[in-house]
Amino acid sequence: MSETIETSSETITLTIDGQEIQAKAGQTILQAAQKNGIYIPTLCALHASKENGLKSDIAPGTCRICTVRVNGRTMAACTTPVAQDYIVENDTEELNDLRKTIVELLFVEGNHFCPSCEKSGSCDLQALAYRYQMLSPRFHYAFSSREVNAESPKLLFDRNRCILCRRCVLAITTEDGKQLFGFTKRGDKSGIIMDEELVKNISEEQAQQAMHICPVGAIIRKEKGFDTPFGQRKYDHNPIGSETVCTTCNGEKS
């Protein structure tokens, strides 16, 4: 599984949705698409920027919302490197329905009570639900029993909303590289755990970064909430996918 990917100067030509594009060898399909202004949805992969504090892209390949067809085979765009003459299908009815299904499954598997969530309006999962017009549940709610971990003085970790994307595991580290978050158990018992000691000493900046990189409202800064008025939230004016290239770096790493 690819998490960070190095690129070379070699130029590769491929097509996405019939559009011929140029990419660098080592880039993923997702990176090549973003660089060329083509939207492929992600929940786990994150493009590096000053805003999210990441020095390199992360691509855990956990959510599979970026699934595309590459020469007829379904692949995760965030973990599949580009190759010469790849023919990639992305914005198709079939794939979008598949993505909608994934979103629906994430909603029924967790306890996503959007109306009282601090991240509502800035939540990538909610925004994708709007994008794919998730209107009513196709699947039964699991009503999972999830705990809230509020031991940290600065962070609240609400497992009800966690989609196990692994962003926090990869992005939030101490200066000497220790991870504050980690995975535990397997299958339907999988979960995120926090290093209690490290999280207790998390800085204000790291707390803010952790909340920012979480695509849902699972990681929330404590004692602050609903600071952003309606109209100023991330997706209040522009739906997810309306902007595909990082405006601060124009697709280049910081």
Next chain:
Amino acid sequence: MAQKITIEPVTRVEGHGKVTIHLDDNHQVTESRLHIVEFRGFERFVCGRPFWEAPVLVQRLCGICPVSHHLAAAKAMDMLVGAGDGNGLTPVAEKMRRLMHYGQIFQSHVLHFFHLASPDLLFGMDADPERRNVIGVILEHPELAKQAVLMRKYGQEIIAATAGKKIHGTGAVPGGINKNLSLEDRDAFLNGINGNPDLSADKMIEWSEAALALLLDYHSSHTDFLDGFATFPSNHLSLVRPDGALDLYHGVIRAVDPEGKRIVNDVDSRDYLDVVEEEVRSWSYMKFPYIKELGPKEGWYRVGPLARLNVCDFIPSPKAQAAFEQFRAYTKGKPNHMSMHYHWARLIETLHAAEMMKELLLDPDLQGTDLVTKGERCGEGIGLLEAPRGTLFHHYRVNEQDLITMCNLIVSTTNNNEPMNRAVNAAAVAQMTGKAEITEPMMNAVEVAIRAYDPCLSCATHAMGQMPLEVTLYDAAGAVLDQQRKGM
């Protein structure tokens, strides 16, 4: 043969309830009850959530007055974060909240009077139900209906500008507010939203005065009905400003007995548990609060517009004050116990809200940028305010991890539980004693008695949808003798 009549559900109130009226062998009313048959459980499922979510979460109790719950919870959270108990906020935060609250009072009172209550007054309690509804008002009084719609819109736009949304906003946060009022919004509210002069602050005052005049005109020609219908002596309770002024956002707890004597003398709202206790009865999900010192039999009280005007000394806005003086003079300064005068008091408050909105809009503090204040954290927060329907109590305890461990909500309609039961009984005795046949107008009369209190049954039980009416007649053995339905 003894009978039991059931009206279920009650219509044109918010939420679901039913009424049972027990008749003896001689068709005399022996007992009447308003049953609240919903259960919502907010007090329980808010537990375990972080405290800053409470103002956003608990307002889902209601779609009519979510602002009241939003602000009461926010006031409790102010205490938690050390921002005082209603007096520690920055000027912009307190005034934005007050503007939000007056917008809420205004739209809710207008909704109640024009949409829910006016059909009974304009067409009469015994009018054809096909006509006695808001559509009837629109068809026969189009100008009045248009005013009602625009007045409600104005209040809702005020809420949107201060809370972020017309329903279920997020404006109030622990220790303050998350936005100020833009100059563009201020000018629109003063001069007319979207350039429409009918949606201006002055027009709201003018139309509020007209609505009050309409009711007083109706009163002059229906004096016996309005004065005598479901009238009974009671205690009255509300918050007042420490100097005795009507204050809908914050104050001390004051209550008076039927003669006007103080029985709760300006108690700090944080000490509400010293003043009020709640009783549970087996036949209703809604509790029965009473003044602790007097006990459940003598200590029940009314809240809401009528109670507020019975309790306060004056109203701090000139036009409403003049109307208040007329209101108090009508009962020679003594408390007013006439249930139908809730409408009169409600329209005086509507005028007051309109005046206060204009006053606040002209205040430059609303454009301030110091939005939030915080101090020493504590583990308990209590927030009281005067919601459109009466005094609203929110009480929370929080653990060291910031999660809510206890929540107690006494909502306005809960406070009015016993009075509403008495109003039902008074109407039933007047309408049904000695009658062998139950008619639709009789049933509506019972509903009118409830409606005067503008109850929000969904809030009180912690529902939505159509509210058809079902009436069932039982004999002494519980067998159904007759059943009538409407609107189903």
